[in-house]
Amino acid sequence: MFTKMVRYFWALSLALALASITSVALAAEKQPPEGKVAVVNGVEISQGDFDVAISRVQAQFHRSGKFPSPAELAQIKKGVLDNLIAEELLYQESQRKGIKVDPKALDEQFQAMKKRFPGEAEFKSWLSSINLSESSFRSRLERNMAVKELIDNEFGEKIAVSDAEIKAYYDSHLESFKKPEQVKASHILVKVEPQAEDSQKAEARKKLEMIQGKLQKGEDFGTLAKEYSEGPSNANGGDLGYFSQGRMVKPFEEAAFALKPGEVSEIVETQFGYHLIKVTDRTAPTTIPYDEIKDRLGQYLMQEKLRKEMGPYLEALRSKAKVEVLVKEDSK
Numbered sequence: 001m002f003t004k005m006v007r008y009f010w011a012l013s014l015a016l017a018l019a020s021i022t023s024v025a026l027a028a029e030k031q032p033p034e035g036k037v038a039v040v041n042g043v044e045i046s047q048g049d050f051d052v053a054i055s056r057v058q059a060q061f062h063r064s065g066k067f068p069s070p071a072e073l074a075q076i077k078k079g080v081l082d083n084l085i086a087e088e089l090l091y092q093e094s095q096r097k098g099i100k101v102d103p104k105a106l107d108e109q110f111q112a113m114k115k116r117f118p119g120e121a122e123f124k125s126w127l128s129s130i131n132l133s134e135s136s137f138r139s140r141l142e143r144n145m146a147v148k149e150l151i152d153n154e155f156g157e158k159i160a161v162s163d164a165e166i167k168a169y170y171d172s173h174l175e176s177f178k179k180p181e182q183v184k185a186s187h188i189l190v191k192v193e194p195q196a197e198d199s200q201k202a203e204a205r206k207k208l209e210m211i212q213g214k215l216q217k218g219e220d221f222g223t224l225a226k227e228y229s230e231g232p233s234n235a236n237g238g239d240l241g242y243f244s245q246g247r248m249v250k251p252f253e254e255a256a257f258a259l260k261p262g263e264v265s266e267i268v269e270t271q272f273g274y275h276l277i278k279v280t281d282r283t284a285p286t287t288i289p290y291d292e293i294k295d296r297l298g299q300y301l302m303q304e305k306l307r308k309e310m311g312p313y314l315e316a317l318r319s320k321a322k323v324e325v326l327v328k329e330d331s332k
Contacts, residue, residue, distance in 0.1 A: 081325070093317055100146075
């Protein structure tokens with residue numbers, strides 16, 4: 001339902017676009033005619049845009065060590081397509097109402113986005129990874145800004161949240177603001193696929209045993225992680241930051257939470273391969289103070305108000321539009 005789209009349209013695809021996009025192979029499926037997944041009032045939504053959006057959501061699952069079931073993937077695909085259709089409807093409405101993005105504001109936003117990358121090369125590499133040119137990216141940025149202006153114009157006054165509302169919500173939902181115990185950990189990973197041959201697994205384990213020997217002789221964990229770890233955290237010496245239970249795959253989590261600060265685990269096997277884990281800090285459970293959560297809570301309450309307002313608005317736009325969906329729903 002369109003009423004579930006609030007977070008997508010609150011930030012639009014602008015903020016999501018900077019998420020780390022991992023190339024994830026999609027299940028083989030029949031290509032829609034001419035690479036289209038839908039047509040909205042004559043405007044095509046491409047298979048490429050759809051695939052990138054699906055890959056982004058799958059990557060978010062994978063980074064937390066979770067893999068969507070076929071039924072979950074089917075729901076993800078339906079939700080992504082609904083979001084893309086709704087985004088197009090909103091953009092078309094912004095143009096119908098004559099909204100024009102100020103070129104100076106667009107340029108400032110574009111430069112701000114670029115600054116979130118270490119340099120020009122990294123920015124261009126990212127654009128290449130999502131099959132966009134600089135001009136195409138600017139065009140999408142302009143679309144997002146036009147839609148955001150439409151949303152601000154239509155709903156800005158209706159979704160205002162007072163300090164009293166925020167405090168009342170905090171006081172009545174204290175259980176939600178309890179912060180569980182966390183550990184800060186680093187790891188050294190030697191990758192091996194779960195379906196690999198026994199000989200390949202033995203070779204990977206032997207490599208990690210060699211690294212384990214270096215640790216036992218007093219060599220620095222972070223230095224060894226930079227040299228040997230095959231995970232994306234290797235550049236940071238294997239540092240994964242703080243995480244609570246339920247964020248990592250179970251064998252990794254169980255090993256990490258069994259360690260005291262400064263301790264290193266035995267070899268741990270997960271679906272990603274073999275790990276050595278070092279815990280560097282632990283934090284006790286606590287309640288997040290109101291002043292620390294106030295701003296984020298205010299944004300959440302505005303999103304909830306926007307969700308209620310935008311549901312009927314999007315349904316009305318779609319009811320007046322000609323929308324053709326060209327992909328079949330996956331079987332559950």
